[in-house]
Amino acid sequence: MRPPTAQEAVLAELRRLLVTGELAPGTPVRQEAVAERLGVSRVPVREALKVLEGEGHVVYLPHRGYVVAELSVADLTEVYRLRELLEAEAVRVAVPRLDDDTVAAIELAAREVDAAGRRGDLAGMTAHNREFHFLLFDAAGLPRLSRTLRQLWDATDVYRAVYFAGPGNRARVEHDHADLVAALRARDARRAVAVQKSHRDSSVVAVTRAIEGRVSPAGSAAAGGGRRAR
Amino acid sequence: MRPPTAQEAVLAELRRLLVTGELAPGTPVRQEAVAERLGVSRVPVREALKVLEGEGHVVYLPHRGYVVAELSVADLTEVYRLRELLEAEAVRVAVPRLDDDTVAAIELAAREVDAAGRRGDLAGMTAHNREFHFLLFDAAGLPRLSRTLRQLWDATDVYRAVYFAGPGNRARVEHDHADLVAALRARDARRAVAVQKSHRDSSVVAVTRAIEGRVSPAGSAAAGGGRRAR
DNA sequence: GGTCTGGATATTGGATCCAATCCTCTGCTA
DNA sequence: TAGCAGAGGATTGGATCCAATATCCAGACC
Incomplete structure (x- = not known):
């Protein structure tokens, strides 16, 4: 049951972190930290984050990175x-x-x-x-x-x-x-x-x-x- | 008025190609070709494509790439x-x-x-x-x-x-x-x-x-x- | 004392290179 | 001739390296 690509694995794990609240609303997402934690490079992390951005789970600020979205x-x-x-x-x-x-x-x-x-x-x-x-x-x-x-x-x-x-x-x-x-x-x-x-x-x-x-x-x-x- | 990042430039250009039909529904999107055409590497292209995938403009098949979505x-x-x-x-x-x-x-x-x-x-x-x-x-x-x-x-x-x-x-x-x-x-x-x-x-x-x-x-x-x- | 400027550092953005997977075409076999 | 196996090329996926930008802090200036 392992995903065919690393981006999907990263995506699944990030989703889990978001749902459990380990990545709390308002906190920035450090690409390097995520990559290291999952044992991959930053590339698949970035692609997974783009997906999450599209879904509204994180907000993207150019050159500043991704932040976990807060819900007002x-x-x-x-x-x-x-x-x-x-x-x-x-x-x-x-x-x-x-x-x-x-x-x-x-x-x-x-x-x-x-x-x-x-x-x-x-x-x-x-x-x-x-x-x-x-x-x-x-x-x-x-x-x-x-x-x-x-x-x-x-x-x-x-x-x-x-x-x-x-x-x-x-x-x-x-x-x-x-x-x-x-x-x-x-x-x-x-x-x-x-x-x-x-x-x-x-x-x-x-x-x-x-x-x-x-x-x-x-x-x-x-x-x-x-x-x-x- | 130029975008702050290449991915956004790529995204804008891909959107234009999609709207004008230069990228017709059903055709595969070759990352290398897009990258070369816009004078960038494949990385920002891939990130732009992830956004378009989230919006449903292209469909992604792991290890096979992106295809322009068709609307039934x-x-x-x-x-x-x-x-x-x-x-x-x-x-x-x-x-x-x-x-x-x-x-x-x-x-x-x-x-x-x-x-x-x-x-x-x-x-x-x-x-x-x-x-x-x-x-x-x-x-x-x-x-x-x-x-x-x-x-x-x-x-x-x-x-x-x-x-x-x-x-x-x-x-x-x-x-x-x-x-x-x-x-x-x-x-x-x-x-x-x-x-x-x-x-x-x-x-x-x-x-x-x-x-x-x-x-x-x-x-x-x-x-x-x-x-x-x- | 407060504000602005400049540089050091952290982080992201992008390019290049290598690996993994898929597709195609050829040649073999039944 | 139809079908299958494997080699080769094409394409994507990922890692690493370098560049660009932002943030932070110290120090000069008003």
Whole structure:
């Protein structure tokens, strides 16, 4: 299972560092340090960073390098608004197309989220949670929509573990997932969209708190738009 | 106005080649050739290509290199559906926030589209057309939404010039733009959304035809898997 | 005392070189 | 003749080296 190129290995490792928070928002990424840590030269590191820049995980400043992106509360609000629009579309399209196998797979993913939760495995929870939701989104058969949604999910991944950490939230997740599965079994798109929305709304509150608690007083610093600097 | 780094210069040039169709969909991108043409080494070329890969303009196959992405009709339909959802949101948010200066700038852009059209300058038309629309989208103050929309527009840029080439379409564009400006002046978001939608719908037809006319008979083929046939 | 200038150092950007992989074409074999 | 194996060339992937730029700090000047 090893990647065919070093850039992909570097990319995978950098993603892991970002999700676990070992590379915290706002810190600069030293190419030499990353390269040495992974036992490669700086070239594949640079290419991996270009990918992450495109995904908005790091911001690039010419001749100054890459910095781990920070998510402002405004940014977060925007991400969730876009998710609302796009996930609703995905669910509306996906539900009528669902076959029983897919529903079963979704249900299995839900059980794995619960199992991971019971043994306190946060990484496992986020991974299976993502699987749970994207099995549904992907069922819409709209690859570009899936890809855009993945970008939006990625953007807040750093903070997602915080949500799962709260035991109250864990119960809530379990409950919401069960509701969603029931709606899918009934092929009830409208209800699925509604469940999905309330599920999302409950997490935005928790993640907002996480950001406000973590971000340094100085930094409302931008993750979003601009490539151009001057 | 020269870029601070070679990668950005390469990126700009590659974008130009993609938009003008000099790099046609389906053709492989030879790093060495690009590098030589621009008088740089392959390193900045590779980094620029990684950016374009992230934007979906080229697809990357490990150890085989980059190929200019082809857009299937299904892809196109999806792009326009996503644009419908997201542009409606952008317009709804932007219109109440518009100030007179922005409206004036939008109107100016519209006039520049017309002017470019009259002198048969296709590149100028697409550039100013983009400016026209994104002045409005950006006015929503939602950077991530703008960015996502830019990605969607980029995906079909290759085919956009075809639309402007038709003289009938040019009149249509002129008319639609005028309608939109009127709606913006009146700060009528609902009407702006409607104009925008019908404007978009008329272009999807033309671009679909352009794709069907251009893509090789064999291929509905997509960006992903195409193997060489000969 | 504060601000500006100049140089030392760290870091990134790019070029060149070598290695690994893939593609093609030739020649052999059944 | 069709199919396969292997050699050779083409192309990409990665490492190393050098150049360009930014940052930081000391010292001069107002």
